[in-house]
Amino acid sequence: MNTSTDQDLPSDVELARRADRQPIEDVVAPLGLEPADLDQYGDHVAKLSSATTRRLTDRAASSDTRYVLVTGMTPTPRGEGKTVTNVGLAQAFDRLGKTAVAAIREPSLGPVFGVKGGAAGGGHSQVLPMKEINLHFTGDLHAVTAAHNLIAATLDNHVHQGNALEIDVDRIVWPRALDVNDRALREAVVGLGGTTNGPPREDAFVLTPASELMAVLCLASDREDLESRIGRIVVATDADGAPVTVDDLGVTGAVVVLLEDAFRPNVVQTTEGTPAFVHGGPFANIAHGTNTIVADRAAGALADYVVTEAGFGADLGAEKFFDIVAPAADITPAAAVLVVTVRALKYHGKDLWPVEFDALEDPDVEAVRGGFANLDRHVGVLQQYGVPVVVAINRFPSDTDAEVDAILEHCRDDLEVRAAESTVHRDGGEGGIALAKAVDAAVEGHEGTFAPLYDRDAPVSEKIETVATEVYGADGVTFTADARKDLERLERVGLETAPVCLSKTPYSFSDDASKNGAPTGWELTVRELRPAAGAGFVVALTGDVLTMPGLPAEPAALEMGLADDGSVSGLF
Amino acid sequence: MNTSTDQDLPSDVELARRADRQPIEDVVAPLGLEPADLDQYGDHVAKLSSATTRRLTDRAASSDTRYVLVTGMTPTPRGEGKTVTNVGLAQAFDRLGKTAVAAIREPSLGPVFGVKGGAAGGGHSQVLPMKEINLHFTGDLHAVTAAHNLIAATLDNHVHQGNALEIDVDRIVWPRALDVNDRALREAVVGLGGTTNGPPREDAFVLTPASELMAVLCLASDREDLESRIGRIVVATDADGAPVTVDDLGVTGAVVVLLEDAFRPNVVQTTEGTPAFVHGGPFANIAHGTNTIVADRAAGALADYVVTEAGFGADLGAEKFFDIVAPAADITPAAAVLVVTVRALKYHGKDLWPVEFDALEDPDVEAVRGGFANLDRHVGVLQQYGVPVVVAINRFPSDTDAEVDAILEHCRDDLEVRAAESTVHRDGGEGGIALAKAVDAAVEGHEGTFAPLYDRDAPVSEKIETVATEVYGADGVTFTADARKDLERLERVGLETAPVCLSKTPYSFSDDASKNGAPTGWELTVRELRPAAGAGFVVALTGDVLTMPGLPAEPAALEMGLADDGSVSGLF
Structure with a gap:
């Protein structure tokens, strides 16, 4: 950045x-x-x-x-x-x-x-x-990549070797992962070349930080919790619609071994x-x-x-x-x-989408003030959690x-x-x-106690509504027909009251990146819910989400090189 | 092993x-x-x-x-x-x-x-x-994987962004690489999902040790040589049939950066x-x-x-x-x-294909003697290079x-x-x-000087014939029509007199794994030649070559786990 x-x-x-x-x-x-x-x-x-x-x-x-x-x-x-x-x-x-x-x-x-x-x-x-x-x-990201793809290879191998778990190949939800921006891998067909390689099926690659294993690694509190979370990850659905997990594939231990360091x-x-x-x-x-x-x-x-x-x-x-x-x-x-x-305050005080950075450099106190609505709403959001804000x-x-x-x-x-x-x-x-002194003073002068926003036992739909209305400032939530079906399926993976992880554009409080400031009078549309049983949350998608970035016309890689003294040119 | x-x-x-x-x-x-x-x-x-x-x-x-x-x-x-x-x-x-x-x-x-x-x-x-x-x-293999796939992503991105180099998408020879046994990735179609991801094309994944980058890393004598070899790697052919290299893609420096450690x-x-x-x-x-x-x-x-x-x-x-x-x-x-x-001598003294290991454990001096033909030919091969053999x-x-x-x-x-x-x-x-004393005695008693088998200026076909006849014991070499065309193309990448790297079954001197001992009266068939301009050799394929292994019905991964003391169970 x-x-x-x-x-x-x-x-x-x-x-x-x-x-x-x-x-x-x-x-x-x-x-x-x-x-x-x-x-x-x-x-x-x-x-x-x-x-x-x-x-x-x-x-x-x-x-x-x-x-x-x-x-x-x-x-x-x-x-x-x-x-x-x-x-x-x-x-x-x-x-x-x-x-x-x-x-x-x-x-x-x-x-x-x-x-x-x-x-x-x-x-x-x-x-x-x-x-x-x-x-x-x-090597942490490399380890996650290796562990992620070991699960994927084991899954396809299981199907290839007779499919004792009766995995539905059209309902495999575990992608493959690479730590490279590569749009050509977003959608692929694998398992081609006949029965020695197959069966063929649609597949996708995500960037390693988008692997559920990365979320698991970051949320696990100790090694036992890590192992338990890995084992619970849902990789596919079987012929009866029941979830198939990493534990079912039998590679939880191997994944823990790969992630130990x-x-x-x-x-x-x-x-x-x-x-x-x-x-x-x-x-x-x-x-x-x-x-x-x-x-x-x-x-x-x-x-x-x-x-x-x-x-x-x-x-x-x-x-x-x-x-x-x-x-x-x-x-x-x-x-x-x-x-x-x-800069950002000015942006939120003007109509500038896509963002015109040149227009943000000229001194303009009024434009800055125009962005306070965005600042104010963020302060209000944070104060709801009972913490002092600086x-x-x-x-x-x-x-x-x-x-x-x-x-x-x-x-x-x-x-x-x-x-x-x-x-x-x-x-x-x-x-x-x-800033440090202001933080200290704020903590010392603060009354109140931190608490999460929603009741941990509330159903997922209610949690999503709480975040949408209390944090995003929406009037309410619309669930698409697909999302409603997804809601019904959550019980099968034991996530009907899990925390929710909303995927939304970061460039607006709303689900429309072009709406700056503090938009009101809108409803959040939830299109799809993805259970992440290992991470222990339900992902709610509110728009297209890109889990594998592409390279730009002039990738940073083109400028890079190694000098004799070991320094890297073009890295930044 | x-x-x-x-x-x-x-x-x-x-x-x-x-x-x-x-x-x-x-x-x-x-x-x-x-x-x-x-x-x-x-x-x-x-x-x-x-x-x-x-x-x-x-x-x-x-x-x-x-x-x-x-x-x-x-x-x-x-x-x-x-x-x-x-x-x-x-x-x-x-x-x-x-x-x-x-x-x-x-x-x-x-x-x-x-x-x-x-x-x-x-x-x-x-x-x-x-x-x-x-x-x-x-992390060496992870680095090779990352560098390999950066080249692949840059290549597809180049085509996607307008294809200034006029790369022929049907003649891309740079695969993708992963360090996992995964047969489903042997043959794939990537770039699916429309113009934001495409163009679609056939692709293949190899195991990381099969990446030409690994050969380059192992053959480079210093950092300058490493950089030069990386730059020369041919990744595709353009509309005129001319080679497109990593240097042409502009990522040689970035690959060196990734491979530095x-x-x-x-x-x-x-x-x-x-x-x-x-x-x-x-x-x-x-x-x-x-x-x-x-x-x-x-x-x-x-x-x-x-x-x-x-x-x-x-x-x-x-x-x-x-x-x-x-x-x-x-x-x-x-x-x-x-x-x-x-064990191996007994195998070469019997007709046991596929190998029946149980049959190799019973004491049988005559079976051992039956395998001497294989041993003898290997000794002869080594002696041709002018080195003492122990x-x-x-x-x-x-x-x-x-x-x-x-x-x-x-x-x-x-x-x-x-x-x-x-x-x-x-x-x-x-x-x-x-054994150590025998090696010392052999070196001290040895007359003669080490020399490679073939003249470094000889054409590739002659080098292949030399290896086939002098090392493998073949009567001669048959080049398929495809291989003959490949031979003609070597000049275009400057490899017409490069060293040759023959890919052959390791389980026989011949190109037929079932022929044990020291087979005679056969011809080596060369089906395809692959220039490896970075490695600096020409790969001659004599049969199907598997560059991406598959997992067996019971992968070793299933037995693995991490104990509380940090030891790994099931690794060996």
Whole structure:
């Protein structure tokens, strides 16, 4: 994501190269971790050892640990800088003498080689080593890819070898997965070439972050839970319409074996040497879009502050963190930071679809004010969960003081929430001190208790209605005929009261990307429900969802190369 | 591969677990390597650093370094124990006070989860840590998979975005790759679903070890050579019939970036703490079937002995090592060890196709003698290359002294080559001392110089004829009409005098797997030639070649699971 455009700052890759990196064992020493707690991958990357992972995640998070969720207003397609704010805020807490961990998602190779731009913060608020994190890192995504495709191969092999489970080949719902942007694999026919290869059937490939295994890896609380979730994954339907699971295929154990290392948090550092757990990276529409629960819990057992992030805007990301992740992780969020930008506010104050970025650079306080409706609704959404909200203005070089002041004033006078300017991209942790202090003050002055939005025993349709009306601002929900049939089938997989994971455009509160601001007078249309029994939620699709991106006309890969000194050109 | 069946030995995985493992920096200290020469992956796995890889491979191998190639007679489908002999022989040299490195291939996940049995030696002659080596290890195969599929995605994207290179979609020869045994992916149609995903076309998936990128990784002598080979890979033909390369697609640099770490040798240890470089794993039929040249060269710069291995029998593996690998690596082999077993000799002395293993366990000296024709021809093949040959009898518990003595006697009296019994599976390096001493004696008593079999400037058809007649024992070669057309096209890709890589059944000297012993009076039929411009050889197909295995009715994956102590059950 493009998090800033400071003209006078060197590139992210150049800053990453210049940064002083400490040995990883020194980075985590302030957290009380010993070298024996780490399995190192070179000098600057480690995984927590198996024993340490278990010890830390078994231990309940200290009641003093403050989990700060970084979320955002409805973004433009360039993103508004949640990750850079996340990393910078952790650095700011560190500067204030607290122990802090930045917990974020790990990048997928698909987007790295597709669209230029890293996924590891930027400027003076990045995670390092940037090259490794953005490439193979510790192999977690490769492990998910391998495990995913082992299930697929076993499934087709089962059918080929006699189909004792009576799997209906027209109702296989387990796709194949690759971590590359490849539109040619979205729809395919496999099993061609005669009876030695067949039977032929329609198939699809998804990007690895869209695999249900990735959601499972991120939501499992310990190894037993991981194994149990994997076993429950539904891969097909049999001749009687009953679900066929990974347990039925008999490869749950093999999948656990393949995911053993991937299940342990990756430990790196920020540009300022603050510890960062970069672990797991599920899609934020058909999945929940946050780093692993294991990383959140391990960090919570070690640090005063855990700063973590959810995908897209608060309507999608924070909602899922609060309603799906926090209950599964047994985590009580202490505060929510809502990242806003002058750019995005202007967009929401104008009629600019598709987004015209050039039109967003001219100083225009009134346009900024026009976007407050979007900001206000996000603040209201977050407050419903009982957490204090702090607005972080991620400042860009082209922003004027008048524009920033207008936002600060609106938050103070109209919303009565704390707000702070953040310049962490340019200034590192120092640029996040005001934000960190605002978070502390907000937590200390807050009355009320965090609670998920919906009753955990409510039926799925009711949960969807709650999210649609209370979070998205819809008047109600329309279920298509297909979706109504899907609702009826949920009982068969035991998900009739599961949490819901709504897949919706991130570019509007509504299900229409062109409606900016805070649209009213609309109904959410749910077209299809997909049970994700391993993840433990029901995915509700409200529009076309792309689980396998394509490459653009000029992929980022075309610019890449390796210099003699080992540095990568064209990565960012 | 099943290398032995000692009933009284614990399982390979149990022995691997019990073995005392030293810190990897201590393992390589006798080679003169410092901790700074390594990038560690935990305590027992490392890669040579980039700088050290370059330093060691730039340096010409010491003229004192003895490269010992371990090859074998025509195997049964269970394998005759080349890897265990390789590892055990390196341990034996170590015990004799020499520095030695075992250089072997790294396993592919496909077979690991398909057919029970590891690929890392066995008993007291294994490489460790067994679990890691047999699973993701350092991610080399995952990197090859990712790089392979990036090329494929870029290719289809190029066509989709307007096809400026005028690629003929019916003549795309670059498949996709996955490291899983999955017959359903052998033949597929991709690009379905309309113009946003298309155009549709026929496609195929190969197992990652069958990717030309794997051959390239294993044959490249340094990073510049790697880049140059990648760029030359032909992925398709354009409207004029001209080759389209990875350079034309513009992703050579990105592929180098993805393969940077995979190009550096992996360093582990054997059960006795002897250093082992386990690096690269290409197919041995459509590719050359040996570990990387970089590993061979780096090991040669460090050790007195480098013990390395080639796939299948000497007709396939040693031929390719001597004619393709050694010239590319600028390595002079010092000796060849030919692994034989009582079991395989009996098989070649009887009419037993398909192989009936039960019938091979009964003591039968005459049946053993019946297999000498196969052994003799392999010895003759190896001697043509000017290297001394030592026969290693990999002894199984069911073998009788009379059977073993018959082989020793035959080698001494009839063949006049040195031979030694090897019990390295049961006894570790101690069981290979006699073999090590025989190798030393053979090298010291040898006159003659190693030379590849064919003239490097000879045309491809002549090279194929040389291998067929001088190595396989054919009367001649028949090229099908298709193959003759392929021959004519080689000039267009600059491979008209390239080395040849013959793909033939490993279970017979001939192209008919059912002909055991040393078949005569037959002609080799070449059906198709595939230029591999990156690998720098021409693949000659003599029969159906399976580049994507399938899973058996009861895949090994079904037995696997992870215990609480982190040990894997069902892996071996």
